[in-house]
Amino acid sequence: GDVNEFKDFAKAMVDYVGNYLENIRDRRVLPTVEPGYLRPLIPETAPDTPDTWQEVMSDIERVIMPGVTHWHSPKFHAYFPTANSYPAIVADILSDSIACIGFTWIASPACTELEVVMLDWLGKMLDLPKEFLACSGGKGGGVIQGTASEATLVALLGAKAKTMQRVKEAHPDWKDSDIIANLVGYCSGKHSTTGHAGLAGGVVPLRRFKPNTPQSKKLCSAFICPENIEEDLKKGKIPFYVVATLGTTNCCAFDCLEEIGQVCRQKDVWLHVDAAYAGSAFICPENRYLMKGVELADSFNFNPHKWMLVTFDCSAMWLKDPSWVVNAFNVDPLYLKHDQQGSAPDYRHWQIPLGRRFRSLKLWFVLRLLGVKYLQEYIRKQISLAKEFEQLVRSDDRFEVIYEVLMGLVCFRLKGPNEINEKLLKRINGNGKIHLVPSKIRDVYFLRMAVCSRYSESSDMIYSWNEIKTLTEELLKEEKE
Ligand code: PLP
Numbered sequence: 001g002d003v004n005e006f007k008d009f010a011k012a013m014v015d016y017v018g019n020y021l022e023n024i025r026d027r028r029v030l031p032t033v034e035p036g037y038l039r040p041l042i043p044e045t046a047p048d049t050p051d052t053w054q055e056v057m058s059d060i061e062r063v064i065m066p067g068v069t070h071w072h073s074p075k076f077h078a079y080f081p082t083a084n085s086y087p088a089i090v091a092d093i094l095s096d097s098i099a100c101i102g103f104t105w106i107a108s109p110a111c112t113e114l115e116v117v118m119l120d121w122l123g124k125m126l127d128l129p130k131e132f133l134a135c136s137g138g139k140g141g142g143v144i145q146g147t148a149s150e151a152t153l154v155a156l157l158g159a160k161a162k163t164m165q166r167v168k169e170a171h172p173d174w175k176d177s178d179i180i181a182n183l184v185g186y187c188s189g190k191h192s193t194t195g196h197a198g199l200a201g202g203v204v205p206l207r208r209f210k211p212n213t214p215q216s217k218k219l220c221s222a223f224i225c226p227e228n229i230e231e232d233l234k235k236g237k238i239p240f241y242v243v244a245t246l247g248t249t250n251c252c253a254f255d256c257l258e259e260i261g262q263v264c265r266q267k268d269v270w271l272h273v274d275a276a277y278a279g280s281a282f283i284c285p286e287n288r289y290l291m292k293g294v295e296l297a298d299s300f301n302f303n304p305h306k307w308m309l310v311t312f313d314c315s316a317m318w319l320k321d322p323s324w325v326v327n328a329f330n331v332d333p334l335y336l337k338h339d340q341q342g343s344a345p346d347y348r349h350w351q352i353p354l355g356r357r358f359r360s361l362k363l364w365f366v367l368r369l370l371g372v373k374y375l376q377e378y379i380r381k382q383i384s385l386a387k388e389f390e391q392l393v394r395s396d397d398r399f400e401v402i403y404e405v406l407m408g409l410v411c412f413r414l415k416g417p418n419e420i421n422e423k424l425l426k427r428i429n430g431n432g433k434i435h436l437v438p439s440k441i442r443d444v445y446f447l448r449m450a451v452c453s454r455y456s457e458s459s460d461m462i463y464s465w466n467e468i469k470t471l472t473e474e475l476l477k478e479e480k481e
Contacts, residue, residue, distance in 0.1 A: 005053065008053070009053040009057075010093075012053070012057060013057070016057065016060070017089065021072060021084070024070055024072055024073045024074075024453075024455065025073060025074055025075070025455060025460075027065075027070050027073065028070075028432050028433070029069065029070050029073045029075040029076050029432065029433065029434060029435045030069055030429060030432040030435050031066055031067050031068060031069060032066075032432065033066055033067045037066070037067060038063065038067060041062065041063045042059075042063060069435070071084075071452065072084045072452075072453050072454070072455070073453055073455075074452075074453040074455045074456040074457065074460035074463075075433060075434045075435065075453075075460065075463070075464065076434075076435050076452050076453060077434060077435060077436045077448070077449045077450050077451070077452060077464060078435045078436055078437040078448075078450065078452070079249075079437060079450065079452075080249070080276075080277045080306055080307070080409075080450055080452070081277075081306055081307050081382075081408070081450060081451070081452035081453070082305060082306060082311075082312055082452075083304065083305050083306060083307065083308060083309045083310050083311055083312070083314075083454075084309070084311055084454060085309040085310070085311070085366055085370070085454065086369075087309075087362075087365035087366045087368075087369040087370065088309065088310050088311040088362045088365060088366050089311060090365060091361040091362040091364070091365035091366070092311065092361075092362060094358075094361055095357060095358040095359065095361045095362070098111075098358055100358055101355045101356065102115075102347060102356045102357070102358060103346070103347065103348035103354050103355060103356060104346045104348065105344040105345075105346060108358065109344075110358075111356075111358045111360070112344050112345060112346075112347060113344065114358075114360040114361065114364060115142075115143065115144055115347065115359070115360035116134050116141060116142070116344070116345065117134075117135075118142075118144075118360040118363040118364055118367070119133075119134070119141065119142025119143065119144070119316060119318065119360075120133050120134055120135045120142070121363075121367060122142070122304070122316055122363065122367075123142060123318055125283045125372055125375075126279070126282040126283060126288075126291075126302075127282070127285070127288060128294065128300060128318060129294065129295040131295070131320045132300060132318035132319070132320055133318070139320065139321045139322065139323060140318065140319060140320045140321065140322070141318065141319065141322060141345060142316060142317060142318040142319075143316075143317050143318075143319070143322075143345070143347055143350040143351065144314055144315065144316060144317075144356075144359045144360060144363075145301070145315040145316075145317050145351060146313040146315060146351075146353075147303075147313060147315050148274055148276035148301055148302075148303055148315050150315065150351065150352055151272075151274070151299070151301035151315055151317040152243060152272060152274060152301070153352065154299075154317065154325055154350070154351060154352065155241070155243075155270065155272035155298070155299040155301075155317075155319075155325070156185065156241050156272070157325060157328045157329070158270065158298075158299070158319065158322075158324035158325035158328055159185070159240050159241040159269075159270030159272070159298070159324070160180075160183065160240060160241070160328070161324045161325075161327055161328040162240075162270060162324045163179075163183065163238060163240035163241075163268075163270070164176065164179060164180075166268065167179050167238060179238065182236060182237050182238045183237075183238050183240045183241075184232050184237045184238065184239050184240070185239070185240060185241035185242065185243070186228060186229075186239070186241070186242045186243070187242070187243040187244075187245070229263060229267055229269070233267075239267055239269050240269060240270060241269065241270050241272065242260060242263075242264050242269055242270070242271050242272070243272045243273075243274055244257050244260045244261075244271060244272070244273050244274070244297075245273075245274045245275075246273060246274070246275035246278050246279065246290060246291055247275055247276070247277045247278025247279070247281075247407060249276075249277070249439075250439040250440075250441060250448075251402075251403045251409070251411050251439065251441060251448075252277070252278065252403070252406060252407050252409040252411075253403070254278070254290050254406070256293075257273065257291060257292060257293035257294060257296070257297070258292050258293030258296065259293070260293070260296075261293040261294075261295075261296025261297060262293075262296065264296065265296055270298045270299070271296060271297045271298050271299075272297065272298065272299045272300075272301070273291075273294060273297045273299070273300045273301065274301055275291065275300065275301065275302040276301065276302060276303045276306060276315070277302075277303065277306045277307055277407070278290070278302070278307075278406075278407050279300075279301070279302020279303065279307075279316075280302060280303075280304065280306065280307035280308040280375075280379060281307070281379050281383070281407055282302075283308070283372065283375055283376055283379065284376050284379050284380060287379075290406070297320075298319070298320050298321070299317060299318065299319045299320070300317070300318045301315060301316065301317040301318075302315075302316055303315045303316070304316055304363060304366075307379065307382070307408070308366070308375060309366050309370065309375065309378065309454065310362045310363055310366050311362060313359065314359050314362055314363060319350075322345070322350060325349070325350055326349040326350065329348070329349045329350070329351070329352075378454070382408040382451045382456065383405075383406075383407055383408055383451075385408070385451045385456055385457075385458065385460075385461055386405050386407065386408045386409060386410050386449075386451050387405055388458055388461045389410050389449055389451070389461040389464070389465060390405045390410050390412075392461065392462070392465040393410065393412045393465070396469065397415075398414055398415060398472065398476075399412055399413065399414055399415065400412065400413060400415050402444070402446055408450060408451035408452075409448060409449070409450050409451075410448070410449040411439070411446050411447070411448055412446060412447055412449065413444070413445065413446040413447060414472065418440075418443075418444070418445035420475070420479070421438070421445050421446065421447065422438070422445060423475055424447070424468075424471060424472060424475055425438050425447055427471045427474070427475060428447075428467065428468060428471055431467070431471060433467050434463075434464045434467050434468075436448060436449055449464065
């Protein structure tokens, strides 16, 4: 199309987006459409001759918005947050315009080099050990992955390569297939991504650590068991990979990283840290006690695209020794070779796909235009909103808060059987004024209230709580009848 038309269209879109986001609170957070709602709203085939951008714009409210779940509404409390901010949106316009594929340094030097430096900036914001940072001059460095799941898989493949080499040196007569068959990895969290990584990585699904005793509902979700590893060693297994979770998906529990890390160091097992959601909170020094022991890890990952105002996808990963991953992925056909090879990371070796977007621009814009202090205050405010909601729940003795509130997540339930809680949640989501998802731990079903929106205020906590209380009263009344 014509550039003047592009400029008009883009300006109109920027106006639309600004209005959408600033007024998002007024929309029903959950759509009411039925499956299949969309097909009848648009033609059966693509147009032969172009529509106008004005026609396209006018279809957004008609076709798209009725089927949107508004993740950035302060009435959205499901899952975990996914980030959104104006600097990140603008950065993506630039990234989509440069539209390079940054698989080698020469394919766009800025794409690689900004990423190296941004991961150093970010690592310093979290006070990560310098062994993880490229600026330390050692082997370590960071990379942006698409998702935490990819980071878990990438680390697993590095761990596998490292262990294969160690075992083969000790037992040159062992076949690869026999070694692989005996590899065993461990995780604490129940997150499906870790299981996927085990399967996709061609090793058995990762074994779970025994969970901690039920009365300690606080920090340690995994009761790290040197016994797990000892037992497996005795059986001839080869422990090679542990994923420790800081901030589990279902209840935001934290593994005892220090304890797990010491076992990993003793047994030469790769320790990967998945801090997908909670990692952003480590930009605030007061939360860093939860990542004590991080110096014992081999790789560390968190998602700025969850809680640090950088839009999806931006999953930050650091490796102390990326050479294991690089060797596992090395793809070097002639057309990807270049003269500067080795002087800067060729990030294609650090990830699963070959192609990669210029994602570090989003980080650069967000960090510069918001600044570290603002981001710290943002995290603090979201945690304090969760604590406000917690107090509202605690003020009503029909309810219980079942895990300590450390981040922006409150896990709560109506005292009593699971069924009544299931009914309550169905009502909440059916009413569509607010949106929550449940979870279940040791057969106890509960509701999760995550503070997700950057627009969230105290009044939103009160609004959501009042909605829950009203529907509870209706439900309890009906149950009595
Ligand atoms: N790990 C944890 C602890 C998570 O909470 C989540 C998502 O909520 C993930 C991994 C998956 O993240 P991604 O969608 O980036 O793979």
